[in-house]
Amino acid sequence: MESSGAPQQIAEPAADEPLAHRRVVFGIVSIALLMASIDQTIVATALNAIRGDLNAELTWSGWTITIYALGQIIVMPLAGRLGDQFGRRRIFLGAAVLFTVASLLCSLADNIYLLVVFRGLQAIGGGAFMPTATGIVSEQFGRDRDRAIGMFTSIFPIGGILGPIIGGIIVTYWSWREIFIVNVPIGVLLIVLGLRFIPRSVPQRAARVDGVGAVLLGLTILFGMYGITLLGGNGATPADPFFIGAEVIAIVLGVLFVRHANRRAAPFIPISLLRGRGFGAMNAINFLFGAAVLGFGALVPLYAESRYGIQPLQAGTLLTARAVGMICVAGLAVFALRRTGYRTPMIGGFVLVAAGMTVMSVAPHGLTPYAWLALAAGITGIGMGLSIPASNNASLQLAPAQISAIAGLRGMFRQSGGIVAVSITTALLAHAQNGGLAQANSFVVFAVVLLLILPLTLFVPDHRGSW
Structure with missing residues (x-):
């Protein structure tokens, strides 16, 4: 413990030892994940405002979410490969610059089509955050990387708490344009801190993109x-x-x-990571989980506004209720992983999320609509907090040497599922006579999708008691 004197801040820790400055680096990359998370939930809250201000159809308004997910699908595996080839710090900081500039451009868009294009650029930056951050943290934390990576689970719900509140306030008292302006000062701070504190990583053997x-x-x-x-x-x-x-x-x-x-x-996507031992099941799980959970989360504020007439500020805080439930459980689930293994928390979490979605779809009983929806959202958050740390680490365990690539693929499959869910749901809602009721039915479908995942967990290596 007392290693005074000799230079020790080198890129690779001996014997897989965590580096001394790892917590500072973790805090910096967490800012990036927080920024991306805030942006996603803010846009979900402002969907109706964007639709009205730009005279856009519901399906094209939904593309502000869809194109963001599509950009992340392409960039996540690519960023993992580029980070290995050119250095994770360089790719991470380049992503931060692009995300910040694109956010500014989104705030200036004067029609829905231009906004969708700028959101696509923003997605290129945001999509590179998770794989590069995962690689950076893995380098810094050594043998404790499973817990550090698992703690990323708590970053997104914090953004889930801040995003809807900030988004609801901004949409209520200003306009939807300011929801993108929020990213600019955060992005500038991230770039400055990254340049100062994130160490350069040694590029690995070059692989042509x-x-x-x-x-x-x-x-x-x-x-x-x-x-x-x-x-x-x-x-x-x-x-x-x-x-x-x-x-x-x-x-x-x-x-x-x-x-x-x-x-x-x-x-671009190695076949061994698509259908190899354990990967086929995890990829299917991530796709279906993304379809149910990302599709559900993106549409909750719209559901509250269209079915119950809840104001945007209150509707946005429903995602906050989900995030609170997630935070309450995620930290404990992370530190229990080595004892519980991966299958048990995944199964329990998926069942709870499905239950929360089902509750949200039915009419309130004995509570106000807002309280009923908040209760349902909290149940889904508890289920997510239980299942996500396990599902995040399960695929990483299969090939620890390819952490960045696997993290990118995991995000790619989840975002692919989210794209399919949001696009199909908004298409159906555009033709529905009662949009709120149609969306309630879609939540039941999402719940069924989650239950279909349960048999797939039996094919996931459990790794109970080991890392």
Whole structure:
């Protein structure tokens, strides 16, 4: 413990020992995750305000969430690879600069299409935060990296608490544009602290980035979601030639992507991380979890406003109730992982989240609508706090040497599920006579999706008592 004198601040800790300045670095990368989390929940709260101010259809307003998730899908695996190749600090700080500038541009957009484009740029920066932050923290914490990475679970709900409150206040007393301005001073602070405190990491062996694979995957998802947007926003039917054309193009591009990944030595998404031992089950779990939980979270404020007439400020705090429930459990779940293993908290958490969604879908009993929805949101938060630390670490355990790439893939599958859920739900709501009731039914569907995950957890290595 007393290592006075000799220089010790080197990039790689001997014998997997944690570095002395690890807590400062953890705090800095947590600012980035907090900023991304705040931005996501703020936009969910301001969806109605954006829709009204820019004269946008509901489906295109939903694209402010969809394009952000799409950008993260592409960037997360790419950022992990680039961080390994060029240094995680460099990629992390570049992401912070792009996120900050794009936030400023979002605040200046004067139509929904321009806003969607700027949100896409913002997503490129935000998507690089998680994989690079995971790699940076893993370097700093050594053998304690499982607990440090698990603690990221508590960062997002803090943003979930701050985002809806800040967003609700801003939308109520100013306008939706200021929700993006909030990111600018936080981003500047992040860049300054990162330059000062995050150590340079030694680049690992160079691996050529698979740009063709990244483009094919991105276009596959883009055309698929565009077709769904046409179905929801322009009165198109499944027989509409534009809808059919978009979906056919998506299928063709998807087939080309799979063929390309199978033939390339170093594909954008390594096949071994898609269907190898344990990865197939975890990828399916992350996709379905993202569809249910990210889709649900993005639409809760809209649901409260459209079904019960709750004001934006109050509607936003429903996500705060969920975040509080998550924080109350997440810290304890992180430190219990080595004792409980991964399967038990995942199963218990998924069941609780499904129960909360079901409660939210039904009419209030003995409580005001707001109190009923807050209770339901709190139950989902407890379930998320129980399940997310385990699911975050389960795939990392399968290949600890590829932590950045795996963290990127995990985010990619969750965001893919979220994109599908938000796009399909907003398309259905655009045609529903009673939007609030239709959304309540969608929550029941999300709950069923979560229950379908339970058998998949049996294929996840449990690692009880070990790291």
